[in-house]
Amino acid sequence: MNRTWKTWSVVVLCCMVTVISWSGIAVASQPHGGEAIAFPRSLESYSDADLGSIWAILKNRIQQEPFNLVATLIFILAILHTFMASKFLAIAHKWEKAHEERIKTGLVESYEIHLGARLFHFFGEVEVIFGLWAIALAIAIIGFYDWATLVHYVSHKVNFNEAMFIVVIMTLSSTRPILKLAETAIGKIASLLGGTLSAQWLTTMTIGPLLGSVITEPAAITLCALVLGRILYELEPSDGFKYATVGLLFVNVSVGGTLTNFAAPPVLMVAGPWEWSTGHMLAHYGWKAVVAILISNTLYFYVYRKELLLLEKQFTIVRLKSEIQEKYLKHRDMNARFRELVSAVEKDLQNAVRA
Numbered sequence: 352m353n354r355t356w357k358t359w360s361v362v363v364l365c366c367m368v369t370v371i372s373w374s375g376i377a378v379a380s381q382p383h384g385g386e387a388i389a390f391p392r393s394l395e396s397y398s399d400a401d402l403g404s405i406w407a408i409l410k411n412r413i414q415q416e417p418f419n420l421v422a423t424l425i426f427i428l429a430i431l432h433t434f435m436a437s438k439f440l441a442i443a444h445k446w447e448k449a450h451e452e453r454i455k456t457g458l459v460e461s462y463e464i465h466l467g468a469r470l471f472h473f474f475g476e477v478e479v480i481f482g483l484w485a486i487a488l489a490i491a492i493i494g495f496y497d498w499a500t501l502v503h504y505v506s507h508k509v510n511f512n513e514a515m516f517i518v519v520i521m522t523l524s525s526t527r528p529i530l531k532l533a534e535t536a537i538g539k540i541a542s543l544l545g546g547t548l549s550a551q552w553l554t555t556m557t558i559g560p561l562l563g564s565v566i567t568e569p570a571a572i573t574l575c576a577l578v579l580g581r582i583l584y585e586l587e588p589s590d591g592f593k594y595a596t597v598g599l600l601f602v603n604v605s606v607g608g609t610l611t612n613f614a615a616p617p618v619l620m621v622a623g624p625w626e627w628s629t630g631h632m633l634a635h636y637g638w639k640a641v642v643a644i645l646i647s648n649t650l651y652f653y654v655y656r657k658e659l660l661l662l663e664k665q666f667t668i669v670r671l672k673s674e675i676q677e678k679y680l681k682h683r684d685m686n687a688r689f690r691e692l693v694s695a696v697e698k699d700l701q702n703a704v705r706a
Contacts, residue, residue, distance in 0.1 A: 439475030560607030
């Protein structure tokens with residue numbers, strides 16, 4: 352099985368090199384003008400509406416525009432690379448461990464690194480994958496067209512607004528003041544239900560996703576994940592409960608943004624053309640989302656109720672320790688530092704008097 356994955360890993364790497372090389376050859380062999388051409392072509396320009404099957408349409412578009420084949424291959428390879436990321440990391444860790452053993456036995460110097468392990472670790476980073484293949488796509492565009500076409504496409508055809516908005520809103524949501532505010536609000540609501548770990552979990556999994564209708568879904572899931580990390584994941588629950596909570600959180604957040612017409616990106620795309628107001632969303636989708644979240648949380652709570660009870664004692668100890676540290680230790684540290692400051696001032700005064 353490992354040998355099979357190694358083979359496929361090599362195949363993906365070879366395909367990546369082939370695509371980039373092919374595009375590079377095209378760069379050298381084709382003349383390039385200084386003006387950007389129309390890219391990408393409009394679907395109407397292919398005049399294939401009367402073709403019967405999807406394969407006939409694809410064949411026609413590839414014949415008219417060979418770049419479509421290269422772009423499709425790059426996209427498919429990026430998807431395959433995504434599914435193989437964990438295998439790249441596994442191989443990298445295996446090689447790193449073997450390299451460490453060789454260092455211990457003196458077969459290699461301690462300062463030497465395993466280039467293959469570093470390379471596979473890089474290819475295994477999920478954040479790198481689509482950026483890496485985007486570079487291959489950019490090279491292909493330059494090869495089949497020219498540099499001006501790539502610049503025009505990136506500058507005028509690609510809309511980065513939503514991506515930048517998500518990065519900014521997730522960054523703001525993870526700041527300490529916002530996180531502290533969310534923890535306090537969830538804690539106040541949970542205290543009405545007893546303030547237990549179960550109450551905190553239910554409140555976070557219910558109120559948090561519904562906030563996606565106001566503060567957007569990316570912000571909601573960021574806050575919920577950070578709060579759950581503090582109140583639940585620090586207690587080291589079972590792997591099953593960890594994954595179940597994460598999966599349920601994704602589902603709840605995906606439907607929790609349907610109470611309004613401006614927060615969830617899928618709703619935002621159709622709300623204008625279809626004239627959906629917030630009242631329309633609440634009447635047709637919002638209340639159903641609330642009911643679905645409540646039912647899902649109740650079912651998950653029933654399944655993992657025993658584990659939540661087992662974690663309750665540890666949660667109480669951690670919370671008590673945090674309260675003691677916040678209320679007393681900080682004050683004690685301040686008094687200790689004040690006494691040190693007084694001692695330092697008195698010593699300076701004594702030295703001044705003696706001088």
